[in-house]
Amino acid sequence: MSLDISPAARDALARWLDHERALNGAAANTIRAYGRDVQGFLAFLADYHGAPTGMAHLRAVGLRDLRAWMAHERNRGIAPRSLARALSSVKGFYRWLARQEGFDPSPVLAARAPRFQRKLPRPLSEDAARAVLDDMGTGASTGWVAARDVAVATLLYGCGLRISEALSLTGADVPLGEVLRIRGKGGKERLVPVIAPARAAVQAYTAACPHQLTPEAPLFRGVRGGALNPRLIARAMEGARARLGLPATATPHALRHSFATHLLSAGGDLRAIQELLGHASLSTTQAYTAVDTARLMEVYEAAHPKA
Incomplete structure (x- = not known):
């Protein structure tokens, strides 16, 4: 100081x-x-x-x-x-x-914060998100690494986890049940429903992983057995992005954005989505309503006969 x-x-x-x-x-x-x-x-x-x-x-x-x-x-x-x-x-x-x-x-x-333009989340389309999950393990060096990358990506998109939250899971969390207890930002806990494809993807990874997945150790491992570096998932996403022709905004965190946006588009309740994401403030979650409105206007302008 x-x-x-x-x-x-x-x-x-x-x-x-x-x-x-x-x-x-x-x-x-x-x-x-x-x-x-x-x-x-x-x-x-x-x-x-x-x-x-x-x-x-x-x-x-x-x-x-x-x-x-x-x-x-x-x-x-x-x-x-x-x-x-x-x-x-x-x-x-x-x-x-x-x-x-x-x-x-x-x-x-009483001091007022400066105004700034909040950046809208940049989610993938539903088709692109599915394509990423299908392609995620394509560039992996081994079959178990491919299964690992797919499992992590499926948790991000299927459960709305942050990459840090997915990589904080331990051997004690498997096999995954229908609900997962997540400790998010600020140590706040939340319960996240686990969809069947996420359970299946994690099960496929655990069956193929050559390292012993003890209860106290990280669930997701690097090739040498240590805790998985998030940069490796980012690289796997970069490979999928290149193969699928997706924009640079298609990052691991974009899968979490996609989870929220697609839930909202399907009629999900904003408060419920806030709880699923672990947002402290509803205003953070409300950014996804702006994304949904923007997409609606894009469709309107492209399809309306007078547009």
Whole structure:
């Protein structure tokens, strides 16, 4: 941390991060991002005021300080999306700090995040998603590796898992039942229904895998028996993408997007899809409604006789 941040301020930040880790179950990557964001803000305050940032400075921060910080970050080329995330981190720190120190955090909480255009998910069509699952193991070096790649891809599309969630499964999870307990972002657990093709794909992999799948060890393995690197699934997807002539947006995560979009198109309930995906906020899931509407308009414009 910067030497221009007082020991008391450093300690406050460390205690907040411990709180987020222990009580809110924030993931390690999230904790690191929070720390970078708030540390950057505290270092800016020290430079802005020409004095080390102490607790008295933190209590006195006003809207003008927040605006100056955001202007500084924009001048450094920080993207609006990243700046909005950093501001969210700072606000989270201040909510906690205000409770600890007994001051009013309203000037900080009143700061508005910069507007930015949210990127819409880029799902595959239903035909393309099926084609990927059929093709996924084509470039594999051995039959069991092919079965592995197909099993992982089927979990992403058939169950809406993140790649990290699929690769976090262990030998204790097989054979798969009708429901899978997944620990997602922030350590939050959810129950995900497992469709028959996903169970069959994982069963085919476990039957072919040459490595012992003990309960405590990773389910999906690399060629040498270690935990499967997600980059290998990305490479397998790149091969399928090239063979099928799909765009660069056809990534492993696009299979999860496809799961959500196709469920919504089939009449799935938005709240239910939110729970299946493990989204903390419904607004995140609502992005798929925009995708569905955009596709509907494409069909309309292509098919309407007056278009």
